[in-house]
Amino acid sequence: xxxxxxxxxxxxxxxxxxxxxxxxxxxxxxxxxxxxxxxxxxxxxxxxxxxxxxxxxxxxxxxxxxxxxxxxxxxxxxxxxxxxxxxxxxxxxxxxxxxxxxxxxxxxxxxxxxxxxxxxxxxxxxxxxxxxxxxxxxxxxxxxxxxxxxxxxxxxxxxxxxxxxxxxxxxxxxxxxxxxxxxxxxxxxxxxxxxxxxxxxxxxxxxxxxxxxxxxxxxxxxxxxxxxxxxxxxxxxx
Ligand code: 4H6
Numbered sequence: 001x002x003x004x005x006x007x008x009x010x011x012x013x014x015x016x017x018x019x020x021x022x023x024x025x026x027x028x029x030x031x032x033x034x035x036x037x038x039x040x041x042x043x044x045x046x047x048x049x050x051x052x053x054x055x056x057x058x059x060x061x062x063x064x065x066x067x068x069x070x071x072x073x074x075x076x077x078x079x080x081x082x083x084x085x086x087x088x089x090x091x092x093x094x095x096x097x098x099x100x101x102x103x104x105x106x107x108x109x110x111x112x113x114x115x116x117x118x119x120x121x122x123x124x125x126x127x128x129x130x131x132x133x134x135x136x137x138x139x140x141x142x143x144x145x146x147x148x149x150x151x152x153x154x155x156x157x158x159x160x161x162x163x164x165x166x167x168x169x170x171x172x173x174x175x176x177x178x179x180x181x182x183x184x185x186x187x188x189x190x191x192x193x194x195x196x197x198x199x200x201x202x203x204x205x206x207x208x209x210x211x212x213x214x215x216x217x218x219x220x221x222x223x224x225x226x227x228x229x230x231x232x233x234x235x236x237x238x
Contacts (some may be wrong), residue, residue, distance in 0.1 A: 001104065001155055002032040005144050007111040008049060010035035012141050013177045025158045033148065034074075038062075041069035050114045059115035067110065067121050074108055081106035082085050082127045085117065086140030086147070088174065090129035094145060095170040097130075102154035109147065111140030173226030175219060177210035181195070191194060 006012055013035055017026060025031050042049045043065070049062035068154040071083065099104060101107060110126070112119070122129070132143040152158055169174075194206045212235050215222055228236070 001030075001102070001151075002034070002106045004034045004035045004036060004108045004149075004150055005104070006038055006070045006074075006109070006138060007139075007141055007144070008038050009111075009139065009141055010037050010115050011125055015146060016145050017148075022152055023160065025152050025155065028157065030155050030157050031152050033218065036074065037068050037213075038066050038070045041066040041073065053115070062112055062114055062121075064118040064121050067117065068125070071125055072107070072227065077106045080104070083108045083125050084128045084130050084147070085110045085112065085122065085126045086143035087116065087129050088134075091133035091149070092134075092166055093130050093132050093143075095150070095168075098147075098150040107147075107151075109140075109144040109234045111144050112137045129189075132140045132197055149232055173222050174211040175222070176215040177207040177214070189232065205231075208232065212236055 001175055007013060017033060026033060036048055042063075049063055049066050051063050053059070053061050055177050074081075082104060084111065092096060110121075130143070130147065132146045137143065178192075180195060184196070192206070194202055197203070208231070211233060215226070216236070223236075226232075
């Protein structure tokens with residue numbers, strides 16, 4: 001899989017990609033991530049990438065020319081690459097979309113800055129506008145990193161097989177149960193006894209109950225779409 005990220009701040013994204021699981025995935029060749037500096041496609045002595053909005057108003061808008069030329073510089077796998085703009089106006093990114101995207105061959109992410117991007121870039125190039133949540137950021141870079149991170153960890157081989165991505169919170173539409181490691185006592189607080197019992201069936205049921213409890217308390221909206229078993233429904237009825 002390949003990502004091409006168009007940004008005015010490639011160093012920001014580079015720093016994140018150099019650490020941890022993403023760095024390992026890139027080094028193993030499981031994903032190829034190219035950063036394209038939009039500034040390299042700006043023209044004139046000042047290499048301007050923004051300008052004042054027609055119609056007046058506060059702030060600046062990203063000029064279409066540099067983004068258009070940056071996009072045309074990207075090696076496209078014809079027909080199977082998709083161009084995404086991170087924006088507060090986008091469809092909200094979530095785990096099912098991360099799974100879909102992990103099957104795509106090439107994703108081109110555009111990170112906007114200033115007050116946004118000239119609408120003609122959306123009209124001519126953008127296949128999908130994505131938002132990582134209902135809040136405003138100073139740029140699309142954090143959103144691009146969120147998408148890359150969530151998708152790359154789903155690519156087979158990236159998580160080293162030491163754990164299943166299917167066990168994650170959200171894969172079954174529920175929140176994660178409480179987790180503990182050593183020491184058994186920490187600042188006077190004990191690990192729940194059942195987790196020390198060695199009774200795997202009891203532990204499984206306890207964890208499921210705690211997942212359901214948390215979801216009901218914190219994210220009842222998730223229950224509508226959760227994949228609930230007969231056992232889950234019995235626990236919820238209780
Ligand atoms: C495109 C258009 C994504 C990109 C406008 C980007 C939040 C998200 C941006 C803007 C983003 C998200 C610039 C509009 C700053 C507001 C960059 N903010 N904005 N939720 N900002 O995914 O002003």
